[in-house]
Amino acid sequence: MSDRFDDWKAPEIEHGKLTEYNWMVQHPENLVLGSHTDIGAFTYINARHGVTLGREVQIGAHCAIYSASTIDDRTGPVVLEENCRIGTHSTVMPGVTIGRNAVVGAHSFVNQDIPADSVAFGVPAKVVRRVDRD
Numbered sequence: 001m002s003d004r005f006d007d008w009k010a011p012e013i014e015h016g017k018l019t020e021y022n023w024m025v026q027h028p029e030n031l032v033l034g035s036h037t038d039i040g041a042f043t044y045i046n047a048r049h050g051v052t053l054g055r056e057v058q059i060g061a062h063c064a065i066y067s068a069s070t071i072d073d074r075t076g077p078v079v080l081e082e083n084c085r086i087g088t089h090s091t092v093m094p095g096v097t098i099g100r101n102a103v104v105g106a107h108s109f110v111n112q113d114i115p116a117d118s119v120a121f122g123v124p125a126k127v128v129r130r131v132d133r134d
Contacts (some may be wrong), residue, residue, distance in 0.1 A: 008036050025051075030067070040088065049094065050077035057081075060088030060106065067094050081116065090125075101131050 011019040013028040022041040025031055030047040034054040040061030045051055049067035057080045059065070068075045076095025080086070084098045087106030098104060098114045105121025114120045117131045 010035075034082070049075045052077065052079045054080060054082035054084070054100070056083045058085040060086055060090065062089045063091065065092045069094050084114075086110075087121070103131060 010033055011021060013019055013025050013031065015028055016024065016026055018024050021039065023039045023043040023045070025045045025047055027047040030050045031045065032052040034057060036056045037053050038058045040059055040063065042061055043059055043063040043065070045065045046067055051065055051067055059080070063086055065078055067078050074094045078092055078094065079097040081098060081100040083100060084102045086092065086098070086104045087108060089106055090104055090108040090110065092098070093111045096110055096113055098110065099116030099118065101117045102114045103119045104110055104114060104125060105119070108121045108125040109123040110120070110125045112124070114125065114127065118127045119129050119131060120127045
């Protein structure tokens with residue numbers, strides 16, 4: 001883990017208001033925020049039906065995470081497991097789980113589960129390989 005997280009503390013989160021790091025959560029009472037998470041500026045999280053961010057999750061700037069979709073009326077909790085990484089400008093739809101150590105490339109649209117230890121990207125996101133642990 002990077003030294004920049006040595007003094008990590010959970011930010012104050014208010015419904016519909018930017019945090020001190022310029023990201024926003026609607027329904028923060030349904031957000032589980034793991035320690036040492038890193039969420040990029042201007043990311044939006046709709047936690048109406050539950051969003052769980054595991055320990056050491058990284059989410060790039062300008063991402064959107066939805067537990068409810070008004071386009072297709074889909075709802076469901078979103079789970080980003082420990083140490084997964086989501087590239088900038090990506091969207092995660094309701095009911096999706098992204099596994100431990102998975103990496104989602106920038107500008108991806110994630111509408112189905114991504115297994116642990118895998119790399120996925122695209123519109124829609126598809127798994128392209130396993131994470132190289134070396």
